[in-house]
Amino acid sequence: MKNRIVNVGLIGTGMIGSLHAGVLSNQTDGARVVAVMDVDGDRAAAVATESGGARVYSDADALIKAADVDAVLIASPDAFHAEGALACIAAGKPVLCEKPLATTRADAERILGAEMAAGRRLLQVGFMREYDRAHRALVDLLRSGDIGRALRFRGIHMNPTRSRYITVDTAIVNSLIHDIHSARFMMGAEIAEVFLRWVPANPEDARSARYAIIHVSFDGGAIGTLEWSGDSGYGYEVEVEITGETGTAGTTGNHSPILRQGGTRSQAITPDWPDRFFDAYVDELAAWISSVMTGQATGPSAWDGYMSLVVAEACIKSTESGQPEQVIGVERPAMY
Ligand code: ISE
Secondary structure, three states: OOOOOEEEEEEOOOHHHHHHHHHHHHHOOOEEEEEEEOOOHHHHHHHHHHOOOOEEEOOHHHHHHOOOOOEEEEOOOHHHHHHHHHHHHHOOOOEEEOOOOOOOHHHHHHHHHHHHHHOOOOEEEOOHHHHOHHHHHHHHHHHHOOOOOEEEEEEEEEOOOOOOOEEHHHHHHHHHHHHHHHHHHHHOOOEEEEEEEEEOOEOOEOOEEOEEEEEEEEOOOOEEEEEEEOOOOOOOEEEEEEEEOOEEEEOOOOOOOEEEEOOEEEEOOOOOHHHHOHHHHHHHHHHHHHHHHHOOOOOOOHHHHHHHHHHHHHHHHHHHHOOOEEOOOOOOOOOO
């Protein structure tokens, strides 16, 4: 498909879906949105218009099977990711599936099986932090050997105050799934054990989540912490710090100027994730469209999506047992 335009079908036109539609339509060479689907017809119609007149579907399967849809971007609610991904693989369509790949390990395993039966990678998972320039610079420094072997990983993921709190289970599968993936891909090691502790958002609801820390042990002996807040009270921040044998290096994700004035020093913090990661989404979609054109899927794979859910389910088990839990996956298939 070299040098052709990739016709993208978009499933889900909520916050992330409409962001992707705008980036594909206005900032991604070689791509255009030709079809959109959402159960909210008005929202789908608005995104279709903004995308230059895409067709509106009320049925995801019909969009996936449409002859003029070359590739599919799944941005539906988490619970619908797995069925969409399976339908795309069955139709032989390249697909970018927003995180999480699925909401259970079992569904992610079904997707792995379907892709292996197809005999080729078709799926990329929307772990866009792999395309964040601050994260990439830190990975490059780590891979250069400048700080020696990585010994400790620290991830910080602070969400702003939201209209309602979420459970610790949702925090793990929907939000901390990013940090689990970051820990795996940046350290270049699988997570062997997790121990999750949290602070409820509502004292009357023990499984509500305000703040959580996951203590992790990696294969090879490194350790780490993934710190998460569902209500930072000040804005949105994601940073990573890695300590090696000869030094410590961290991301510099906040590029706002530091203002010294009136006896204080201050720096603006992004209000939420679309602001902090917009450039990462642009780079992620450019890479995805390039991979569709070459016919060779790249970036975070179904294996990454699966392993993040294996770790997530061990975290959920830890919330139930109150103990550290082992992470037991399957042998990494040669295809990944
Ligand atoms: C959201 O779905 C994201 O993907 C954001 O990156 C994350 O920070 C947020 O907590 C999630 O809800």
